[in-house]
Amino acid sequence: MNAQLQNASVQQSPIEKSRTVYHILFIIGLVHLLNDTIQAVVPAMFPILAKSLGFNFTQLGMIAFAVNMTASLMQPVVGVFSDKHPMPKLLPIGLSFSLVGMLGLALAPSYGVILLSVMLLGIGSATFHPEASKVAHMASGNRKGFGQSVFQVGGNAGQSLAPLITALVLVPLGQKGAIWFTFVAFLAVLILIYISKWYGKQLLVEQTLKKHDSKKAVPVGKAIKIAFLLLVFLVFVRQFYHAAITNYFAFHLIDKFGLGIDEAQFYIFLFLAAGAVGTFLGGPIADKIGMKNVLFYSMALAAPLCIMLPYAGKVFSMVLLTAIGFILLCSFSVSVVYAHQLLPGKVGMVSGMIIGLSFGLGAIGSIALGWLGDQIGISTTLLYASFLPLIGVLTAWLPNEKKIKELHQENK
Known part of the structure; x- marks a missing residue:
């Protein structure tokens, strides 16, 4: 009888390789949007904090460092642990921390409390x-590229709301306007309670499937390890430049063209919104030309535009920021799927490294950029940062999908 039930579970499993559970996929993408909208409040507050509390660029860089490094150092650890011991209930619990942090950020009376809140x-x-x-990986079925694009575009869309948050909420309401985003966090917690229940059920079915699956884990060879470390470095470079634009380019626009905070934030919105579109389309483009090609061209094509940006006028800056955002972020979801191919079966750890650690390393860049901006001026600092995407030429040394399969076969 138990054998019959197990066989039935295998046959009726909602995580069959051929099936995509669209409603779960889009719901988790929506929650990613809500989560990253909450995170986006932090850089959105930078112009407000600089004006109302007199923070310098170094202090703002420390705030960005605190939120991103906390997230980045913990993500790989959580990912490695959850690969061995999945924790569905951790989803709503995690967003509960964000809710408390957002409340603290809105009411923080001092720099120290702001750091603790972020x-x-x-x-x-x-x-x-x-x-x-x-x-998202489970719900994607055999459409891993599409699934990761849906999940990641939710996050990028949330990040793109930061300039609108500044212009529509924080400029008129100030620091305390952030309290409205505690309701966003509460909504995310409620949705994640439902998601965690679905996730828990799928884990039971997955355990049954593993009992019927005689495949052994693929050992990781030296070439794969080197490729993974190179990928992490390239994502770090991309996020370093991304941090330069999202955290500091508004100050460049204000200084150079005399724009107001809300006007300057509109430029950042164009960059982030175009990046969200690029994130979504990156997967389908990779299906046609290959993931390695998307990773390479997203940096190679963006590099000359990035170098032009510091010299552009008001109107051309809008055009360049839109183009750079789209091209550069085409590789966002692709880099995650590519990493999953390098290290199959380690979804949590890979996601923690690519989405977490590399982003946190980019946060180190925020401090470096902030300090340099205080020393030589933010416009000059951004001029130097514009050469970062040129490092993307190193993508040429990454193996393509066919080579990855060959490397895994050699290690069996």
Whole structure:
């Protein structure tokens, strides 16, 4: 009887390789949007904090460092642990940390309390991303590229709301306007309670499937390890430049063209919104030309545009930011799927490294850029940062999908 039930579970499994569970996929993408909208409040507050509390660029860089490094250091750890011990309940618990952090950020009376609050936001992000990425991986079925694009575009769309948050909420309401985003966090917690129940059921079915699957884990060879480390470095470079634009380019626009905070934030919105579109289309483009090609061209084609940006006028800056955002972020979801191919079966750890650690390393760039901006001026700093995408030429040394399969076969 038990054998019959197990066989039935295998036959009726909602995580069959051929099936995509669209409603779960789009719901987890929506929650990713809500989570990253909450995270986006932090850089959105930078112009407000600089004006109202007199923070310099170094202090703002430390705030960005605190939230991103907390998230990045914890994400790989959470990912590795959850690969061995999946924790569906961690999804709503993690967003509860974000809720408390957002409340603290809105009411923080001092720099120290702001740092503590954004660290709570970082903890919430660290506990959300690895498990949520596994939910997206499960729900994707055999459409892994599409599934990862849906999941990641939710996050990028949330990040793109930061400039609108500044213009529509924080400029008129100030720091305390952030309290409205505690309701966003509460909504995300409620949705994740439902997702965690679905996730828990799928884990039971997956355990049954594993009992019927005689495949052994593929050992990881030296070439694969080198490729993975190179990928992490390239994602770090991309995020370093991304941090330069999202955290500091508004100050460049204000200084150079005399724009207001809300006007300057519109430029950042164009960059992030175009990046969200690029994130979604990156997967389908990779299906046609290959993941390695998307990773290479997203940096190679963006590099000359990035170098032109510091010299552009008001109107041309809009055009360049839109183009750079789209091209550069085409590789966002692709880099995650590519990493999953390099290290199959380690979804949590891979997501923690690519989405978490490399982003946190980019946060180190925020401090470096902030300090340099205080020393030589933010416009000059951004001029130097514009050469970062040229490092993307190193993508040529990554193996393509066919070579990855060959490397895994050699290690069996």
